[in-house]
Amino acid sequence: MSTPAPEPSDVLRHRIWHVVGAVAVGVAAAGFLAGVAGPPERATPPRGEAPATEGPAVRRYSEMGSEPRGPNANLYERGTSVLAVERDPYAVVERTDAERAAALRARDARRAYDGAPPTIPHPIDQRRAPDCLACHGAAVQIDGKIAPTMSHPRYDSCTQCHVVAADPRPGGAAPEGVANTFVGTSSENPGARAWPGAPPTIPHATSMRTDCLSCHGSLGRVGLRTSHPWRQSCTQCHAPSAELDQRGPTP
């Protein structure tokens, strides 16, 4: 018994499945590559000279429903797909020296010195107590943009320490100011190790940086992410500095 020749409609059906399959694989591959590649590298500006605005303007809760805009415009429509991205918390995190250096440069560009409160890279509501915690309460990543979680305990007056990096006034065109020659410390020194392979000590003050995962978690800057995010008790192995934490006999 010979196999009956396929019906033309079946051929068409198979071809459609091939096309659909190819498209699906292609989209997935493109998506994967895009995800792996991340946003294109930009030249990192020098200390304290980061571009004034990098993110969308913060809006009031009341405006969010009525005026969707920015990268989060279709957040709720896309929400399920964003959440569906599976992360393996036990995946090995590879970092390179170049990534670490880039992360530190980017970090420095937002700060006058290591330990200074970073400036805010997007417009905010100047009048009301801003709803910073909507995004910065727990870190969120949407479309490659990360809103990091606060590194410190919750304080209610965010704008006491964090100010916007650009003229907040609409149409503002203020004259240039006098230059400043201050050179702040940068966060370049890696923690000291007692021997190769020993856990490094914490090279910075832990005051206002008590939540290590803000920078070192899986939504921290790429080069600063810990290789072992599943371990929760950081100071079990990484010792803070008594001097930097002002626990020693400082004057």
Place this chain on the structure above:
Amino acid sequence: MERRQFIKNAAMASATVAATRLALGKDPPKPDSLPPTPGVTWDKAPCRFCGTGCHVQVGVKNGKVVAIAGDRKAEVNKGLLCVKGYHVGLALYGKDRLTRPLLRKGDRFEPIGWDQALEIVARRIFDDPEGFAIYGSGQWTIPEGYAALKLVKAGLGTNNIDPNARLCMASAVTGFLATYGVDEPAGCYDDLDECDVLIMWGNNPAEMHPVLFSRVIDRRSRGEKVTLIDIGTRRTRTSEHCQHHLLFKPHTDIAVANGILHLLLERGTYDRAFVEKHCRFRADSDPATLQGKEIGFDEFKRRLAEYTPERVQQISGVSAQDIRMLADLFGRRDLRITSLWCMGPNQHTRGTAINTLIHAVHLLSGHFGRPGDAPTSLTGQPSACGTVREVGTLAHALPGGLVVSQAEDRKKAEKLWNLPEGRVSGKPGPHTVELWRRFSTPKDEGGTINTVWVQVTNPARSLPNVNELFEPSRRIDGKFLIVSDVYPSATAQAADLILPSAMWVEKNGMVGNSERRTQQWFRMVKPPGEARDDAWQLIAVARKLYELGHPGMKDKDGRFLFAMEQGGVEVPVWDYRHYYDINVDSRLFEEYRTFTRFKHKDLAPYDEYVKARGLRWPVVEQPDGTWRETKFRFAGFDDPYVKKGQEFDFYHSTTKDGRAQIWFRPYQPPPEVPDAEYPFWLCTGRVLEHWHTGTMTMRIPQLRRAMPQAYVELNPADAKKLRVTSGDLVVLESRRGQLELPAWIEGRGAPPPGTVFVPFFDESLPINRVTLDAHDPFSKQPDYKKCAVRVRRSARRIARP
């Protein structure tokens, strides 16, 4: 066994390698024993900016400040700062620091040597001591202010010295004096940790005293219940955190306070026991004096009868319901209530009146003297309390709360200074507004001040009505302006002689904050170029005068006024090369300290402050030789000067009976009100990012970028009527002057209709060309918070990028 051990070892080794690779993502680097921040040394200093008095840790490397951290050992800020404090180190490094003395030659300045500069200053003083005045600052350190005061009052025998703090807290001083007979708050910041209700009178601490504000609102984050009430003339960031925002018409806070007093009496909810034991009642005398005249309780009640909630609502715009709400709170004994205020009630033509009324509300209701129950006025400058109020760098004052008008006080000063009798003049000098008016008036028209030496402040921008008080002096022949500053401020640029100064951690210093806390720091870096300490400048000029033969520069034994010895050998501290051979600050402070016992403002020896993050006076020596600070003055449980067994004792009472004075102050309309011609109220003030006239903060990129220019806040309804949108240029005009600046609608603050607000930090947009110099009759403090202006859209447009 061997095999098992081998397998175990192999497993361990591979696990270690894996873990190492996991931990590092690469092969392990070489051991690294460097300290976390190599070469950085840390030392304490109070922040350079406001009157809160936060301590910072200053990180120094290779002779430069490289980092700042909140000082975790500091009780004031507990390791936290505000954005200004975190960036305070950058204030030293603006590119245009003044590094050489500069003498005006026509339209430009010519660098000269220090010796020539000192010679010029000394000559001006020597030739006309009566026509010479020092205009100082609440940013002077305590030793600087003390040296200036001594030069003028002990040396020149005049009282021609007044500070910019006259413009910021003089009404608080008169308020304290009229109520308690002695200056400065009874409570302290600990009240902020204990209060159930915090009332802010015309105050925006979320921007002006952010660390104190977050100290309160962070309590709510921890689950505590604190009720915040903002009584103000404009909606601010503070209002956004408050449960109640009571908007009053400018100047009518007096009616609001009277409304509370009225209800407390009417309902009998005042604290009868406290009042009967510890208070008396007063009202204005005729002619009006700071002490007024006594009125009885019944007369007090009768006078307040008209201030019914409905009447107060009519005057102030605050609803009768809200007045009742305030009276309900003050009527409760189970709550702790703290009041804060700063420039709102102080920069007020009835500043003394509203200050005494806030005290009156607390005293009548007994909300006084227990932790959390306190009327506490805040200061805007780091040493308005320490240098101005305590050292007494005012036209009428002597150190330690003494006054020149009292012969007895002058004798005390002359004795401590070892002066011949009669050296200290009993005639008070001109207060700030009067001083500058005389400097801006020709000599033959009564302008008796011919030379002014300005230190650590910027009157060309901070005086009110500068068109009348400052500008004319620059056109009148024979007027000579000397300015000690760190940057070419507007005042320095208008000067005849500029002296470059050292600032903050470039010199030793001591300051005193709003809660009576005296703080100390050491020099950590060297000033740039030939910039030198302000105290040295004063002492060096005094020495020049001594060499010229000015008799006042010697004490009655012929010794130089600022003679300092080490091991029996005189140290020539007037020569800058020897200025740091000894600690001049500690010498001046120890001398000043002898004055602080007269009015129970006892300060500890210098070395105690070296160890501490500030101590609150009176600091009293204990039997075991330790020094104990006082948190709650006049309260028996804490203040060692309260009579044994007394719960409260106002031991400097003006009625000499241990009682505080509760004042009746009627509401009176302000000197200038909006009318058809000038229909808007103008209020001026500050913003979070900038401090004073911005000479420091505008040179800090992070702060300047966040708020790069002044603006005028308009209400949206008014803006619509004026056809103005955000960013449009508008012209603001008063009877005294005008200013063109961009509008910002729905910006930082929200003024009610008919009101506009302009911050004064921007030297390039000087709003004090528009403000009024009308001032309080007692404190002589001008009112920057209200005058009448008109607003129109400018014909010019801003060039936008």
